[in-house]
Amino acid sequence: MTALPDRSEIEGVLELAASEAKRYLAGLDDRRVREPGAEAAAHSFRGPLPEEGSGATQALRELVDRGMEATVATSGPRCFHLVIGGTTPAAMGADLLTCALDPIAYAWMVSPLAVELERISLAWLAELLDIPHHEHGVITTGATMANFVGLAAARQWWGERQDLDVAQDGLAGAPAVPVLTGGYVHASSVKALGMLGMGRGSVRKFSRDAVGRVDLPALERALVELEGRPAILIANAGEVNAGDFDPIDALADLAAEHGAWLHVDGAFGLFARVSPRTAHLAAGAERADSITVDGHKWLNVPYDCGFAFVRDPGLLARSFVYDAAYLPDPDDAEPVMGAIGPESSRRARSLTVWSTLRAYGRSGIRGMIERNLDHAAHLARLVDEADDLERLAEAPLCIVCFRYAPPGVPEARLNELNARLGERLLEDGRVYVGTTNFGGKTALRPALVNWRTREEDVDQFVEVVRELGAGLS
Numbered sequence: 001m002t003a004l005p006d007r008s009e010i011e012g013v014l015e016l017a018a019s020e021a022k023r024y025l026a027g028l029d030d031r032r033v034r035e036p037g038a039e040a041a042a043h044s045f046r047g048p049l050p051e052e053g054s055g056a057t058q059a060l061r062e063l064v065d066r067g068m069e070a071t072v073a074t075s076g077p078r079c080f081h082l083v084i085g086g087t088t089p090a091a092m093g094a095d096l097l098t099c100a101l102d103p104i105a106y107a108w109m110v111s112p113l114a115v116e117l118e119r120i121s122l123a124w125l126a127e128l129l130d131i132p133h134h135e136h137g138v139i140t141t142g143a144t145m146a147n148f149v150g151l152a153a154a155r156q157w158w159g160e161r162q163d164l165d166v167a168q169d170g171l172a173g174a175p176a177v178p179v180l181t182g183g184y185v186h187a188s189s190v191k192a193l194g195m196l197g198m199g200r201g202s203v204r205k206f207s208r209d210a211v212g213r214v215d216l217p218a219l220e221r222a223l224v225e226l227e228g229r230p231a232i233l234i235a236n237a238g239e240v241n242a243g244d245f246d247p248i249d250a251l252a253d254l255a256a257e258h259g260a261w262l263h264v265d266g267a268f269g270l271f272a273r274v275s276p277r278t279a280h281l282a283a284g285a286e287r288a289d290s291i292t293v294d295g296h297k298w299l300n301v302p303y304d305c306g307f308a309f310v311r312d313p314g315l316l317a318r319s320f321v322y323d324a325a326y327l328p329d330p331d332d333a334e335p336v337m338g339a340i341g342p343e344s345s346r347r348a349r350s351l352t353v354w355s356t357l358r359a360y361g362r363s364g365i366r367g368m369i370e371r372n373l374d375h376a377a378h379l380a381r382l383v384d385e386a387d388d389l390e391r392l393a394e395a396p397l398c399i400v401c402f403r404y405a406p407p408g409v410p411e412a413r414l415n416e417l418n419a420r421l422g423e424r425l426l427e428d429g430r431v432y433v434g435t436t437n438f439g440g441k442t443a444l445r446p447a448l449v450n451w452r453t454r455e456e457d458v459d460q461f462v463e464v465v466r467e468l469g470a471g472l473s
């Protein structure tokens with residue numbers, strides 16, 4: 001008999017999903033980040049499109065039976081790869097409700113709830129992050145799209161400085177847009193420049209060393225050479241190798257002096273401003289024209305979620321015009337979020353963000369951040385105390401950049417050894433971490449931004465790194 005979606009399926013499906021989610025989460029602290037059978041379990045889903053469906057309960061049962069092994073426990077306490085947050089309990093509950101309500105965060109007309117919570121969440125975040133002039137913006141799918149939005153506003157501003165409406169007329173025939181930054185610039189900003197037609201190649205990186213620290217005098221000389229023509233500066237608040245920061249205040253001074261646009265990518269680093277222990281690192285971000293922050297990193301809301309803040313909301317409206325007879329008029333008093341950002345129909349991500357901010361408040365979010373700061377400091381100490389580990393950089397925030405360097409192994413062998421160690425760690429799966437190239441040295445770069453992480457997880461991480469390293473050297 002042909003299986004069709006049916007109301008009678010809903011109760012069983014919700015019960016099954018809730019009980020399996022509870023079971024998974026109850027084991028999350030103890031399971032490997034990656035099970036040895038993960039790939040085979042993922043491949044077991046392959047097969048032709050079923051002619052007849054199995055019905056919802058059976059489909060979900062299959063998803064649970066094979067999916068739990070295939071999934072990598074990125075929301076667990078020992079996943080330090082990339083920059084991956086967990087999901088707060090409040091956000092998890094709100095995400096389930098988001099599925100049930102399925103609101104369209106496009107416009108007030110279809111969801112006053114989603115739109116109001118989006119506007120409140122952005123205003124609360126602006127307060128939390130102490131960026132008081134940035135209560136305008138949109139929730140995006142992540143920092144890549146937040147960089148896209150911020151740089152789209154910058155592109156529009158750049159065009160309008162020379163009587164060009166880029167969103168309307170495009171860039172054909174226009175001069176290249178000068179984009180200046182340091183070596184810390186994140187790949188997603190470069191990707192956004194490509195998507196915006198400014199070109200990946202438009203970005204000029206001014207670094208004074210192999211690690212990518214910005215060369216301010218060289219950048220300033222490039223601005224002087226532009227003789228007042230408008231330019232876009234990108235400052236990086238929290239780079240991915242060691243969590244270091246560009247001198248944002250100094251870049252804001254240059255932007256002010258030369259009439260340039262300042263975009264700050266603070267995907268995770270802007271949360272430094274939540275704690276008095278680290279706020280100085282991101283000083284000056286409040287002077288930016290546009291700011292990127294991620295939700296699914298240090299705010300610990302589920303994928304996917306980011307925030308684009310733009311000081312002048314008119315630029316967003318002119319960059320993302322979305323107009324048709326059947327749609328609400330963007331000039332109406334009621335907000336049309338789909339006409340100030342790249343997406344039109346949008347998931348109501350604001351429910352998870354609002355719930356997290358409501359549930360934990362300023363002090364709870366600060367506590368969550370400071371716990372991770374303590375973890376990073378603890379990890380840095382363990383690395384410094386171990387005679388077979390070498391820290392490669394200061395750890396000002398939540399990333400500790402180090403390598404396995406046992407006594408007696410020559411420098412020339414260390415890159416290959418650490419690359420193999422990185423692979424072994426992922427195969428082993430007890431803990432999870434990525435490698436990078438830090439000024440020519442292959443290094444591990446654990447990022448600690450998950451509320452579930454405990455000190456014992458950091459201890460276990462170091463033990464596993466040393467155990468697997470010893471097996472290779």
Ligand SMILES: Cc1ncc(COP(=O)(O)O)c(C=O)c1O
Binds near residue numbers: 143144238
């Ligand atoms: C500084 C910075 N910017 C942008 C991004 C891209 O973020 P997303 O993957 O959320 O798009 C990242 C991701 O790690 C990042 O660290």
